[in-house]
Amino acid sequence: MTSFRELASFFTGRRETAPAIRFADFSETLPDEQLPYLDRSVIDEQGLTADQRAWRRDGVLALRGFIPDEITAPYIARREALGRLEGWLNGQPYLQVPEMRDLALYPPLMAKLQELIGERMMLHLCLTSWMTTHREWHQDDYLNPDFVSCWYAAVWIALGDIGPDCGPFQYIPGSHRWPLIRGEKVRALLPPEQRGALWAKHSERIITPAVEHELRVRRTPAVSFLARRGDVLIWHSRLIHQGSKAKVLGTERRALIAHYSGTNHRPDITQAMRHRDANGEIYVDFGKEVAEAGVVQGYVDAIAGRQVIGWSRDAAFPARSVVVEAVLDDEVLAHGVADLEYPALAHANFPDHDHGFTLTLPRELSAEEAARLTVRAVEGRTLIERAPPYQGYVDVRTSGRVVGWVRNRFAAGERVAVQVMLGDKVIAEGEAGELHDDLNVRNGFNIAYPRELSAAERDAVRVRIKHTKEILELSPALIVEA
Numbered sequence: 001m002t003s004f005r006e007l008a009s010f011f012t013g014r015r016e017t018a019p020a021i022r023f024a025d026f027s028e029t030l031p032d033e034q035l036p037y038l039d040r041s042v043i044d045e046q047g048l049t050a051d052q053r054a055w056r057r058d059g060v061l062a063l064r065g066f067i068p069d070e071i072t073a074p075y076i077a078r079r080e081a082l083g084r085l086e087g088w089l090n091g092q093p094y095l096q097v098p099e100m101r102d103l104a105l106y107p108p109l110m111a112k113l114q115e116l117i118g119e120r121m122m123l124h125l126c127l128t129s130w131m132t133t134h135r136e137w138h139q140d141d142y143l144n145p146d147f148v149s150c151w152y153a154a155v156w157i158a159l160g161d162i163g164p165d166c167g168p169f170q171y172i173p174g175s176h177r178w179p180l181i182r183g184e185k186v187r188a189l190l191p192p193e194q195r196g197a198l199w200a201k202h203s204e205r206i207i208t209p210a211v212e213h214e215l216r217v218r219r220t221p222a223v224s225f226l227a228r229r230g231d232v233l234i235w236h237s238r239l240i241h242q243g244s245k246a247k248v249l250g251t252e253r254r255a256l257i258a259h260y261s262g263t264n265h266r267p268d269i270t271q272a273m274r275h276r277d278a279n280g281e282i283y284v285d286f287g288k289e290v291a292e293a294g295v296v297q298g299y300v301d302a303i304a305g306r307q308v309i310g311w312s313r314d315a316a317f318p319a320r321s322v323v324v325e326a327v328l329d330d331e332v333l334a335h336g337v338a339d340l341e342y343p344a345l346a347h348a349n350f351p352d353h354d355h356g357f358t359l360t361l362p363r364e365l366s367a368e369e370a371a372r373l374t375v376r377a378v379e380g381r382t383l384i385e386r387a388p389p390y391q392g393y394v395d396v397r398t399s400g401r402v403v404g405w406v407r408n409r410f411a412a413g414e415r416v417a418v419q420v421m422l423g424d425k426v427i428a429e430g431e432a433g434e435l436h437d438d439l440n441v442r443n444g445f446n447i448a449y450p451r452e453l454s455a456a457e458r459d460a461v462r463v464r465i466k467h468t469k470e471i472l473e474l475s476p477a478l479i480v481e482a
């Protein structure tokens with residue numbers, strides 16, 4: 001196959017121009033011991049089955065007429081009843097559609113997957129569109145956590161005649177021996193604001209041109225999987241493949257695509273997420289929390305003048321930075337990347353500390369506005385909660401008075417009312433509005449008791465915030481005097 005580009009470069013004498021980011025920039029070669037047996041560089045090929053040998057050579061296994069019509073029929077009927085060509089719109093419709101589960105977990109298919117990968121496989125993704133995905137050249141592995149490392153396979157099950165015009169699945173035989181694309185490396189090449197929940201979509205801008213360049217350099221031809229109902233293609237997670245373009249947009253392409261991971265290579269998929277069907281085959285329910293990406297952690301710790309300070313971290317992908325925005329009554333006032341070193345995270349024993357943010361507002365807010373201001377992660381719009389607002393300490397206790405400070409982190413000017421307690425009795429009240437010796441801010445209190453306390457009473461005194469009844473902690477450097 002000679003492309004226009006190749007012809008042009010022949011006549012002009014110019015060589016193929018490489019994209020700025022090359023395949024080598026986001027891929028690597030893994031050591032043998034991390035890979036499934038059939039992927040290792042040197043193995044004893046004598047004992048392999050014919051299918052294992054084909055898999056090792058091509059990175060695909062085509063199984064013609066593998067699934068009998070009576071097995072595909074219940075799913076086809078259910079899928080036809082749904083109507084729309086796009087199919088179900090989420091990745092785990094098999095949870096609600098047992099006919100899909102039965103097909104994707106067809107025991108001879110599961111046995112074949114195990115024969116190729118070398119361990120028990122479990123289902124965690126189904127694509128149910130009856131049109132091509134149009135997804136350009138890629139490997140699948142990098143769309144998963146990096147530790148999956150080829151302990152993975154996907155299956156294309158034809159449910160009707162698949163001709164050349166409907167945008168068939170295409171692949172590059174042998175490309176499963178190319179280096180492995182790494183999700184971590186790809187994300188590092190994206191600007192921080194594209195590393196969130198939609199990073200895979202953004203990654204195509206980097207991956208597609210780099211793979212296309214590699215294909216032109218290697219001159220390896222593509223193969224289309226043309227098929228009939230019941231034919232199956234299993235492909236390697238490192239195989240370069242695409243959902244080719246249909247001749248006419250929207251042409252029907254009847255298939256079920258299912259993706260599987262090795263049960264020993266998904267520590268992120270807990271036992272509680274794994275379910276067994278009547279045959280003991282395993283499918284995954286990520287649960288609502290994970291499916292909705294409710295994994296953004298964090299706190300807004302202070303609003304001080306025009307600055308909004310806090311931290312935010314994506315618990316599922318801590319290597320990525322979360323982009324946050326400050327919103328007042330539906331208006332975004334400021335946004336920024338949560339990638340600053342944040343000492344409080346070190347104190348809290350987080351392994352990674354670079355999730356702090358400081359947003360600068362265009363103006364100082366009134367107390368009412370500051371109270372209404374919210375901060376959220378841009379992707380998923382997850383609200384980042386405010387840390388408990390009051391912060392303070394009791395610094396000095398004597399038999400005649402108690403000294404300390406307390407502030408509202410979100411309303412620096414508030415004079416916080418406090419009560420001095422002895423047991424459950426209020427023995428004195430005051431306000432944190434005095435200039436604090438060390439901190440040089442007006443949130444100190446210095447409250448005299450109505451009478452001299454005994455030493456035991458002095459040590460039993462507690463100070464609480466009047467309106468929340470929270471007890472203030474004793475300073476680690478508490479001073480006790482007579």
Ligand SMILES: O=C(O)CCC(=O)C(=O)O
Nearest residue numbers: 132133134169242243257
């Ligand atoms: O549309 C297609 O056949 C490609 C699907 C694909 O890339 C995948 O399921 O990983």
Ligand SMILES: [Fe+2]
Nearest residue numbers: 138139140241
């Ligand atoms: Fe894919």
